[in-house]
Amino acid sequence: MLANVVAQTTQTTGGFDIFSLLLPLALAFLIFTMFRKQRKMKQQVAEQRTQMVSGTEVMTNFGLFGTIVSLDDEHNKAVIEISPGVTATVHTQTLTKVVTPEPVVEDEGTVPNDASSLTDPATDDQRPVREETPEETVERLNRENSRDRNDKDQ
Numbered sequence: 001m002l003a004n005v006v007a008q009t010t011q012t013t014g015g016f017d018i019f020s021l022l023l024p025l026a027l028a029f030l031i032f033t034m035f036r037k038q039r040k041m042k043q044q045v046a047e048q049r050t051q052m053v054s055g056t057e058v059m060t061n062f063g064l065f066g067t068i069v070s071l072d073d074e075h076n077k078a079v080i081e082i083s084p085g086v087t088a089t090v091h092t093q094t095l096t097k098v099v100t101p102e103p104v105v106e107d108e109g110t111v112p113n114d115a116s117s118l119t120d121p122a123t124d125d126q127r128p129v130r131e132e133t134p135e136e137t138v139e140r141l142n143r144e145n146s147r148d149r150n151d152k153d154q
Contacts, residue, residue, distance in 0.1 A: 048095075048096075048097070048098055051098045052068060052071065052078075052092075052095060052098060053068065053071070054068050054069060054070060054071070055067060055068065056068050056098055057098070057099040057101075058080065058095045058096075058097065058098055058099060059095075059096060059097040059099055060080075060090055060094040060095060060096060061094050061096045062094065064080075064082065064088070064090075065082075065099065066080035066081055066082045066088065067080060067081045068080055068081075068095075069081050069087060071092065073092070076091055076092045076093065077089055077090070077091065077092065078090055078091070078092050078095055080095075
């Protein structure tokens with residue numbers, strides 16, 4: 001039975017089949033996009049390598065930030081300063097990103113050091129201050145705990 005199927009598929013039908021043209025075109029498109037992406041990545045890496053000089057702040061592929069102290073292209077090593085006086089030697093391929101400092105935006109308003117400005121002073125002065133008794137504190141805490149237990153049970 002398999003021989004019959006193979007024999008039928010090998011016979012020429014005599015007409016133009018669009019699917020016989022579609023497969024090679026799809027394959028050519030995939031190869032083209034693959035090489036194009038690879039070329040773009042090479043250009044991007046080459047551009048970053050030209051930016052990496054001593055004194056440049058960089059990030060490694062494992063998330064370590066530091067400043068380049070020295071580069072050894074012959075041995076593919078870079079010495080980066082992680083914090084003042086602390087250095088680490090890494091492979092140059094781990095240096096994946098040049099960190100550019102973001103411009104500091106001046107905020108027009110100042111942030112207060114305490115929370116006193118977050119409340120309306122006019123209403124605070126008018127509001128009577130009421131101290132909570134120890135019994136009321138125990139009742140309030142028991143209510144909060146029972147609410148928390150009910151939330152966990154659900």
